[in-house]
Amino acid sequence: MMSFTLKFCLIAGLCILVPSHLAEELPDSENTLPPPSSASHIISPSIAEFSFDLYRLLVSKSNNTNIFFSPLSISTAFSLLALGARSATHDQILQGLRFNLTVISEEEIHQGFHHILHTLNLPGNELQLTTSNGMFIDKKLNIIxxxxxxxxxxYASDTFSTNFEDNEAAKKEINDYVEKETKGKIVDLVQDLDPNAVFVLVxxxxxxxxxxxxxxxxxxTERxxxxxxxxxVPVQTMNRLGMFSVTYDNDLACNVVKMNYLGNATALFILPDVGKLEQVENALNKELVFKWSRKLHRSAVNLYLPKVSISGNYDLKVLRELGITNVFEDISDLSGIIEGVNLQLSQAVHKAVLNIDEKGTEASAATFLEAIPMSIPPTIDFNRPFLVVVYETETRSTLFLGKVMNPTAN
Known part of the structure; x- marks a missing residue:
């Protein structure tokens, strides 16, 4: 049996730039899809549920290391794969992504991802956010x-006819694509390409x-x-005294701070009290994040947030534990992709990189003026392990999820 290799690649560069003006409401793009009840809102709860289930699974195997991944990237790639999956392999993929196939149709799932990818790639947004899907198919095979x-x-996928008999040339073609699509942030992602590979999805x-x-x-300053x-460990730590959207969860003993990006993205930083990290992680789900979002209120805060540079590298065969099993086995049915070839997922990898700092590509300085109360505001100091969730507000999709155990460890 021939096998195929599915390669995931993701780069998330959260580079904090200094804007030359205060935030303004962005004009509607001519290309924007209707808000809604849109297709993306139908699938976003499932993506969120998948996010937190996978997070807990990775935590159980992490040995207290940093965690960072993109639920949207992983679910997009596997949903695309489901287009060519059949029988139990097909159902396992979609159910493993936490889609309830009795209440949501496959058409709605794919239309939801289409809406998300279209929205994320709209031009003119102050957010630099792009997605891409690349399929590398052996030139001797006939794709359906x-x-x-x-x-x-x-899925706006790019398709490439690739000579997999020349393993080194195929590897270079894939790595060149990854490097280009991630603006040079991920180089040489594919170190070893399965010699039986006939199909690679990035x-x-x-x-x-x-x-x-x-x-x-x-x-x-260093703190x-x-x-x-x-x-x-000593860490370069940013500081700003100002008005933030915050809440404190008395039940779980954690602070939650929301910080907006220019454009349609928001980050939630969750700081458990000392000794309460595991308690917060065990409770983490989409309902909890929704509850926090409802309880956020504007308050003056003296915020300390460390500069972060971490990455996550994962073998996605871990998804077997979420019910996606057949696709990795001899019984895999991906007969909707290539004629006359039995395909099995032999490799599945995911890489994500997170950088948070206060520098940017703009050379101009900025002055930000903000009125705060005269009383001494409370301090929220992210000087111990914390969680971060980044989501896109228009489609309500979870872009990134992670835990910073050590900002200096990669």
């Missing part, structure tokens, strides 16, 4: 026309956002970060 048409129409997300309310580099009760 329906799969080719649907993947192009729904999904990339590139994200670069400006804070709506930037930090001033003048106030960045201690308490990895655990035995380990402390």
């Amino acid at each position: 026309e329906k799969f080719l048409e649907d993947s192009k129409k729904l 999904n990339c997300i590139f994200f670069k956002g400006k804070w709506e309310k930037p930090f001033d580099t003048e106030f960045t 201690p970060f308490h990895v655990d009760n035995k380990t402390t």
Whole structure:
């Protein structure tokens, strides 16, 4: 049996740039899809549920290391794959992505991803956010026309005819694509390409956002970060005194701080009290995030947030534990992709990179003026492990999810 290799690639560069003006309401693009009840809102709860289930699974295997991944990237790639899956393989993929096939149709799922990808790639947004799907298919194989048409129409996939007999040349072609789509942030993703590979699927997300309310580099200083009760590391830490959307969850003992990007993206930073990290992680789900969002209120805060540079590398065969099993086995049925070839998913990898700092590509300085109460505001100091969720507000999709255990460890 021939096998195929599915390669995931993701880069998330959260580079905090200094805008030259205060945030303004962005004009509607001529190309925007109707808001709604849109297709993306139908699937966003399932993506969120998948996000937190996968997060807990990765935590159980992480040995207290940093975690960072893109639920949207992983679910997009597997949903695209489902276009060519049949029988139990097909159902396992969609159910493993937490879609309830008794209440949502496959057409709605694919239309939802189409709406998300279209919205994220709209021009003119102050957010630099692009997605891409690349399919590399052995030049000797005949791809089924329906799969080719649907993947192009729904997922805007690029298709490449590749000579997999020349393993090194195929690897270089894939790595060159990844490097180009991630703006040079991920180089040489594919180190070893399965010698039996006949099909490689790559999904990339590139994200670069400006804070709506930037930090001033003048106030960045080295401060201690308490990895655990035995380990402390020095970290360059940003500071801003101002008005933030915040809440404190008394039941779970954690602070939640919302920070907006210019454009349609928001980050939630969750800081558990000392000793309460596991408690928060066990409770994490879409309903909890919705509850936090409802309880956020504007308050003056003296915020300390460390500069972060971390990455996550994952073997996605871990998804077997979420019910996606057949696609990795001999019984895999991907007969809707290529004529006359039994395909099995032999490799599935995901890489995500997170950078948070106060620098940017703009050379101009900015002054941000904000009125705060005269009383001394409380301090929220992210000087111990915390969680971060980044989501796109228009489609309500979870872009990234992670845990920073040590901002200096990669």
